[in-house]
Every structure is written in C-alpha cells, then in structure tokens.
Amino acid sequence: xxxxxxNQVAKRQRTLVGKVVxxxxxxxxxxxxxxxxKHPVLGKVVVRSKKYKAHDETNQINEGDTVEIxxxxxxxxxxxxxxxxxxxxxxxx
Numbered sequence: 231x232x233x234x235x236x237n238q239v240a241k242r243q244r245t246l247v248g249k250v251v252x253x254x255x256x257x258x259x260x261x262x263x264x265x266x267x268k269h270p271v272l273g274k275v276v277v278r279s280k281k282y283k284a285h286d287e288t289n290q291i292n293e294g295d296t297v298e299i300x301x302x303x304x305x306x307x308x309x310x311x312x313x314x315x316x317x318x319x320x321x322x323x
Contacts, residue, residue, distance in 0.1 A: 294320025
C-alpha cells in the first residue's frame, strides 16, 4: 500500500470522543459517549449515551479523562475499540 492509501484507510476509521467511566480492568477502560438527538414526538433535545470498552495498552488513562477512541479489530469478546489519544485529563480537586 502506498502512503496515500494508508491515509485514506485511517480516515475511514470510526472515531468517538467520550469520558472514561471506569479503569479498573487491566489494559481496558470503559468510555461513555454521549450524543444529542431530537425526540420524535416532543421535539425536545435528549441526551443519549452508550458505553464502550476500549483497549489502553499503557494503563495510563484515569477516570474522568476525556479520550478519543477508534474502532479496530476485535481484541476480546466485548472490546473492539482502542484509545487513540488523551484529549483532556481529569481535574483533581
């Protein structure tokens, strides 16, 4: 594959941004991704969320961090997403 073909493959990869809810597993974090949708009858904007298990090779991501995850090959039964980058670290009060 040439360099332009690999860039096009990377662009097609789905990415999501969410907040880490749990990091208690080894090399795995649970990321909650929120999306806003309009209610079909009421017309009100409703926040929907879904949790994804993502692979964290270095175990450096903590609860409360905002991360970007990308879809990849299945790593385990529940895990087919990988942490790409840390967007914002959690503020410790």
